[in-house]
Amino acid sequence: MKPVGVELVVMTVLEGALEALLVRRSGNQWSLPAGTPAPEVPLQEAAAAVLARQTGITGIGLEQLYSFDRDGARRVAVAYLALIDAGRHALEPGSEVVEVRWFPLDDLPALPAEHAEALEYGRGRLRAKTAYAPVAVQVLPETFTLGDLQAVYEAVLGARLDTRNFRRDVLGAGVVEEAGMERRSGPGRPARLYRSVPGEEFAVVARERRIAGRVRPPG
Amino acid sequence: MKPVGVELVVMTVLEGALEALLVRRSGNQWSLPAGTPAPEVPLQEAAAAVLARQTGITGIGLEQLYSFDRDGARRVAVAYLALIDAGRHALEPGSEVVEVRWFPLDDLPALPAEHAEALEYGRGRLRAKTAYAPVAVQVLPETFTLGDLQAVYEAVLGARLDTRNFRRDVLGAGVVEEAGMERRSGPGRPARLYRSVPGEEFAVVARERRIAGRVRPPG
DNA sequence: TCAAAAGTGTTTCTCTTACACCCATGT
DNA sequence: ACATGGGTGTAAGAGAAACACTTTTGA
The missing domain is CATH 3.90.79.10 (Nucleoside Triphosphate Pyrophosphohydrolase)
Incomplete structure (x- = not known):
């Protein structure tokens, strides 16, 4: 046994x-x-x-x-x-x-x-999952900015993402919704806060639209 | 324990x-x-x-x-x-x-x-894997026709694939090579036989070019 | 000569990528 | 006023999907 x-x-x-x-x-x-x-x-x-x-x-x-x-x-x-x-x-x-x-x-x-x-195996799984599942919201507080979310994706993927493409894809995937508030921290324009759409946090299904595309090396 | x-x-x-x-x-x-x-x-x-x-x-x-x-x-x-x-x-x-x-x-x-x-879980895994790994050659004899290979893909995916796109993608992926022989069975033009490229049979790495694209319902 | 299966290119469209500037705030 | 981070659209290119006919054989 x-x-x-x-x-x-x-x-x-x-x-x-x-x-x-x-x-x-x-x-x-x-x-x-x-x-x-x-x-x-x-x-x-x-x-x-x-x-x-x-x-x-x-x-x-x-x-x-x-x-x-x-x-x-x-x-x-x-x-x-x-x-x-x-x-x-x-x-x-x-x-x-x-x-x-x-x-x-x-x-x-x-x-x-x-x-x-x-x-190492876990990191690989996270990277792979990131491409099709909104895993990143698990690492954020209830409300977060798209900048926060992008930072998580970049950390998990070990690569830099294009802001405009990232926003288009995340919003298009329908996994986050606006919380209707803003957050201001120091200088800079206040950021809109989002929250993950209930029921979508742990969705593992492949999405029609990928959140993070093919990854390119940092630089 | x-x-x-x-x-x-x-x-x-x-x-x-x-x-x-x-x-x-x-x-x-x-x-x-x-x-x-x-x-x-x-x-x-x-x-x-x-x-x-x-x-x-x-x-x-x-x-x-x-x-x-x-x-x-x-x-x-x-x-x-x-x-x-x-x-x-x-x-x-x-x-x-x-x-x-x-x-x-x-x-x-x-x-x-x-x-x-x-x-059921296994079937799902196979379907998912089929999109990026040449698993199908495992189910075929040493030499096989592209028609055989396509039939396997169709069975695993539960969907019909376009012959021309399928051939282009499989050949482009470089996982099979011509065996230099033909097979004839009943009427119809003889089919060329292929074999899987040594070392590629069990390759699991994602390929630049996917073998089977987005799947559409049978019909 | 007909039925049956194999083989072959091109066009269209969608999705991905690359890219630069203005906006709102704090100091 | 300036430094800082937030937010926005478009054009070009690559990849995927759709599509129909010719070739070769057995019967």
């Missing part, structure tokens, strides 16, 4: 860059939040529970990423993926861990090789 | 329609080939072994499909997907099963709900 474990690839966007959530159980070894679910509890619930227990984060949408079965490992690790708004979730290390932190993907601490692999 | 099992969604194309491989262990209950791997064997190998043991099919490429964790189930089922050429694999029910058969997807016997779900 080969047993199953869960691990969590949780990402956010901070200062225009993707960051991943890691925990430290003891010593200097960082890792993904991970645990071993009991047989009677559904796997996704178990994953959510592990996340809550170890990091304090609750109430987020998890998506199954991949089931890793590293050679030599005696157990299978089912990885779940989430993209969330760090600002809405305070980090509270649970009793099993001594520290919880966001790390920029390009400045990670030493990780078990399998966890680094899962992170 | 929640245990893990494997199950196999194996499909082929017969007479222009997708068919799935099912086994009957006893009585009238059909199901997907499935089993419980030992801890020390890698999951994908275990899945291949289950398939070989129960159906006699060996040496095919398996792709992880999804890990199902049906509510109430005490175990996780990692499903693997394959699309193969039925003509190249004789079916031999192993000792664990009494019968192995291909069933058209639109004429399936009664199945456990979870297995029907996995089949």
